[in-house]
Amino acid sequence: MKAWKIGDVAITRILEADLMGLLSHVLPDATPEALWPMRWLFPHFVDEAGVLRGFTQAFVVQTPTRRIIVDTCIGNDKNFDPYRPSWSRMQTTFLNDLIAAGFPPASIDTVLCTHMHADHIGWNTMLVDGKWVPTFRNARYLFNRIEYEAEQKRNNDPARNDLRSQALRNAARESIAPVFDAGLAELVETEHRVCDEVRLMPTLGHTAGHVSVHIASRGEEAIISGDFIHHPCQLAHPEWAAYVDYDPAQSTATRQRVFAQLAGTPTLLIGSHFAEPVAGRIVRDGAAYRLDF
Helix, strand or coil: CEEEEECCEEEEEEEEEECCCHHHHHCCCCCHHHHCCCHHHCCCCECCCCCECEEEEEEEEECCCCEEEECCCCCCCCCCCCCCHHHCCCCCCHHHHHHHCCCCHHHCCEEECCCCCHHHCHHHEEEECCEEEECCCCCEEEEEHHHHHHHHHHHCCCCCCCHHHHHHHHHHHHHCHHHHHCCCEEEECCCCEEECCEEEEECCCCCCCCEEEEEEECCEEEEECCCCCCCCHHHHCCCCCCCCCCCHHHHHHHHHHHHHHHCCCCCEEECCCECCCCEEEEEEECCEEEEEC
16 A cells, blocks of 8 residues: 555545556557666656556545545446457456545545546445445546546447447546435535645646646645656657547647646656556656656
8 A cells, every 4th residue: 555645634445446457558659669768767657678567546635624535447347348358247356445444435535537447436435235236326527528528429320330449438437426316415626625624626638628736735745647747658658648638739739838838846746557566756857847756
């Protein structure tokens, strides 16, 4: 279990699964030949074969007044066939691990989803007696309004019938719709303040309404990234957009802007898909950046 303290706020990582090389597919520019000169990535973030390492993981943020879970991974029993069968009908110990860390689902009062891709919304719900029900029954689920409206438009477009669109549509049925049906969902804006210590920050491009989570307490700061950055190699190459980015030019501009703002500051960047050690501080490295950890 990884944990960090930001002033009066405690952040705890709950690991779900190893992405097992999937990020090398998501970032096609990150070839072994391109990665090899960046030796700071090895062995933590890239293995010796040049394969990108990463996880699906959630983060519990405890403030003096709130208990928040940020992004809820893939989930058990979901159906992503035939687009991504490795994510279908998973059986992980995530929920038991969450409880063992001291966070039973009923104790969570807020669920934040940085965006609505399947690997960030899965544990929003769980399968009970053949029905998808909210996992965090005492929580308000906060979704960005722009993100939700864009996803609804895409899911209702009959022309979007490729395998990926079908999988995203199914993920919405299993992991989003039941939350709205239960009356637990709340649409918020891209700079919504959750509480004194936690606010959303717009990091658009990966999706239409993508946000990151900014945490500040007693002069200390951290950012939980979501997918504006998938892997630390993008610090060295902000122009390496993910093939699944909604707007690659905008996602690149977001990375360049955020990296420039954070470089040389004590703000902790917690990568939603980063392998161990998961978090670090951005420093300049020539014309680009790297992670200091």
